[in-house]
Amino acid sequence: MKAPPELFSKEIGDGGDTPQAPASASAAIAIQSTDDVATSLSRTRKLVIAFTLILMNFNVTMGSSLPSGAGISLNAQFGVTSQFQKPLPVAIFLVGYILGPIIFAPLSESWGRRPVFLLSFTLHTLFTLACGLAPSWGAFLFFRFMLGCGAAAPQTVSGGVFCDVYRELGPRGLAVTMLGLTSNVGPLVGPVVAAYSARMGWQCECDSFSICLFQNCKMLVWSQLCVPRSYGTSLSGTGLTSSAHSGPYWCALMLAAVNWPLLLCMPETFAPALNGRAAPAAHWRTIARLITRPIRILSEPLVFFTDLFILYQYIIFFLYFGAYPIIFKGTYGMSDGVSALMFVPTGLxxxxxxxxxxxWDRYYARAAAQERPWALREEYRRLPLACVGGPLFALSEFWLGWTARPSIHWAVPALSGVPLGIGIDLTFLALNNYLTDAYDIYSASALASTVFTRNLLAAILIPLTTAPLYEKLGTRSACTLLGCMCVALTPIPFAFVRWGPALRKRSPFCQELARLRAADKAAVGRADAREQSA
Structure with a gap:
C-alpha cells in the first residue's frame, strides 16, 4: 500500500497551500509508519543501522583528503608541476559534494532513503575503481568529481535516517555526534594512510582500489540484508514489524569486525545504509521543487547563519591539508609521512x-528531568557546546601562527590541533544536531544546504588561497588573519541561544512541520476510530 501522491503535491515555501490531513486510513498509516519503525526495531538493530551509516561516512570522508597525503607520487605520476593544480584533487572532490546533496537529500525525502543510498553507493564504488585506473590527469580529476557526487549522501541523508529510527532526542543526538566525529576524523586519517602507502608508488594503489571494489560489494549485500526501510512516507502501511527485513545482522556485525582493520589501509570503502522506498514524484514540477528545497531552506536565518559559521571552519579545516605541509615541511624540514602525523592532535x-x-548531554538530561528553568529551553540542549567551540577554534589559529617558527619545538604548534579539533567538532556537532532537531523530516534538506554552501566556496577558495596565503603573508600573519575572522563569527551560536525560539517561529518549514504533526495525530485518531467501529 503506497502513500497517496497528494501527500507530496504541496511544497512548503513555494506558495503552495498548507498540506491537509490525510483523509484515508491508508494515508494515516503512511504518515504514522515512521513512529512504527522506532517502536518495532530492536536496540541491536538500530545500532547496526547507525554503525553502517557511521562506517560509510568515515570511509567517504577519508577519501576526500587522500590525495593530499600522496601529493608527491601523484604529481610525479601525472606530471603536475603547477601550484594551482596540486590542490585540485581535493577541491574537485568538494565540487562533487556540491551537486550530490541538492539531488540526493530531497529525493530521499520523497522516494525514500534506500534507493538514494543505493544510487550513491553505486557511483562511489565505480569511480573509486576508476580513480585507481585513471590514464591521465584530466580523467583522474573527472573521476574525483564523480566520486564526490557519490559520497555526498552520507553527510546529508544520514541525519534524516537517524530522525526516522531514533525518535528520542538523546540517542539521536549521540548518533549524529558519532557521524560528525567521522566527518572530521576521516579526512585526518586520509593523508596519513596516503603518505605511507605512497612509498610503494602510486600504481600499486590500483590493487587497493580493486580490493576496495570487492569490499564495497560485500558491504552492499550486508546493508541490504541488515538495514530496513525507515522513512515514514515510504513504508505506507506495509505491515512492518520487528521481523520485517530480518536479515542475519549478527553475521553482519561479525563481518564488520573482520572488515574494520582493512578500512585503515584502503583508500575508500563505502557501505550504504539503505533506508526507505517511496512512491516516485508524479510530475516534473514536484521533482523540481524537491531538488530546489535545499536552496530555498537556505534562506531561513537558522540555516543561513549555521552555514556561515560551519562554512568558515570547514574552509580552514581543508585549508590545513595544504598548509600543514607548508608549515611543518618548510619550517621544520619534515618528510611527507611525518608532516601528515601532525594531524594526530586534531584527531585527539x-x-x-x-x-x-x-x-553535556547527560548533564542536560538530568537538568531537564529536574525541570530546571534553563533546561526547558530547547536551545540549551545543543548550542552551549557551540558557544565553547567557537572561541577554542579561534584560539587554535593564534596558537599555530605565533608558535610555528624554528626557535620553538615542533610539538608546540602541533598541539594547537587539540583546541582546533575540539572547537570544530563541538561547533559542527552542536549546530548540526540543532538543525536536525528543528527541521526533523526536512533535516536532510537542511543539512544538504550546509554541505552545498561550504563545499561550493571551499572548492573555489582552497586551490586559490592555500599556497599564496602562507607563502606571501607568512605563517604568523596568515593565521592571525584567519583567527580574527573566526572571532568575528563566534557570536552566532550565542545569538541562537538568545533569539532561537523567535527564529524558529518565523521559519515556514518549522511551523509547517508543527502543523503537519498535529494533522497526522488527528488523521491517525480518525483511522483508529473507523477501524474500531468496523
Whole structure:
C-alpha cells in the first residue's frame, strides 16, 4: 500500500497551500509508519543501522583528503608541476559534494532513503575503481568529481535516517555526534594512510582500489540484508514489524569486525545504509521543487547563519591539508609521512569533543528531568557546546601562527590541533544536531544546504588561497588573519541561544512541520476510530 501522491503535491515555501490531513486510513498509516519503525526495531538493530551509516561516512570522508597525503607520487605520476593544480584533487572532490546533496537529500525525502543510498553507493564504488585506473590527469580529476557526487549522501541523508529510527532526542543526538566525529576524523586519517602507502608508488594503489571494489560489494549485500526501510512516507502501511527485513545482522556485525582493520589501509570503502522506498514524484514540477528545497531552506536565518559559521571552519579545516605541509615541511624540514602525523592532535581533539558532548548531554538530561528553568529551553540542549567551540577554534589559529617558527619545538604548534579539533567538532556537532532537531523530516534538506554552501566556496577558495596565503603573508600573519575572522563569527551560536525560539517561529518549514504533526495525530485518531467501529 503506497502513500497517496497528494501527500507530496504541496511544497512548503513555494506558495503552495498548507498540506491537509490525510483523509484515508491508508494515508494515516503512511504518515504514522515512521513512529512504527522506532517502536518495532530492536536496540541491536538500530545500532547496526547507525554503525553502517557511521562506517560509510568515515570511509567517504577519508577519501576526500587522500590525495593530499600522496601529493608527491601523484604529481610525479601525472606530471603536475603547477601550484594551482596540486590542490585540485581535493577541491574537485568538494565540487562533487556540491551537486550530490541538492539531488540526493530531497529525493530521499520523497522516494525514500534506500534507493538514494543505493544510487550513491553505486557511483562511489565505480569511480573509486576508476580513480585507481585513471590514464591521465584530466580523467583522474573527472573521476574525483564523480566520486564526490557519490559520497555526498552520507553527510546529508544520514541525519534524516537517524530522525526516522531514533525518535528520542538523546540517542539521536549521540548518533549524529558519532557521524560528525567521522566527518572530521576521516579526512585526518586520509593523508596519513596516503603518505605511507605512497612509498610503494602510486600504481600499486590500483590493487587497493580493486580490493576496495570487492569490499564495497560485500558491504552492499550486508546493508541490504541488515538495514530496513525507515522513512515514514515510504513504508505506507506495509505491515512492518520487528521481523520485517530480518536479515542475519549478527553475521553482519561479525563481518564488520573482520572488515574494520582493512578500512585503515584502503583508500575508500563505502557501505550504504539503505533506508526507505517511496512512491516516485508524479510530475516534473514536484521533482523540481524537491531538488530546489535545499536552496530555498537556505534562506531561513537558522540555516543561513549555521552555514556561515560551519562554512568558515570547514574552509580552514581543508585549508590545513595544504598548509600543514607548508608549515611543518618548510619550517621544520619534515618528510611527507611525518608532516601528515601532525594531524594526530586534531584527531585527539575531536575525540575529546565527543567526550564533552556526551557529558553535556547527560548533564542536560538530568537538568531537564529536574525541570530546571534553563533546561526547558530547547536551545540549551545543543548550542552551549557551540558557544565553547567557537572561541577554542579561534584560539587554535593564534596558537599555530605565533608558535610555528624554528626557535620553538615542533610539538608546540602541533598541539594547537587539540583546541582546533575540539572547537570544530563541538561547533559542527552542536549546530548540526540543532538543525536536525528543528527541521526533523526536512533535516536532510537542511543539512544538504550546509554541505552545498561550504563545499561550493571551499572548492573555489582552497586551490586559490592555500599556497599564496602562507607563502606571501607568512605563517604568523596568515593565521592571525584567519583567527580574527573566526572571532568575528563566534557570536552566532550565542545569538541562537538568545533569539532561537523567535527564529524558529518565523521559519515556514518549522511551523509547517508543527502543523503537519498535529494533522497526522488527528488523521491517525480518525483511522483508529473507523477501524474500531468496523
Amino acid at each position: 581533539g575531536a575525540v575529546l569533543a565527543i567526550a564533552m558532548f556526551v557529558a
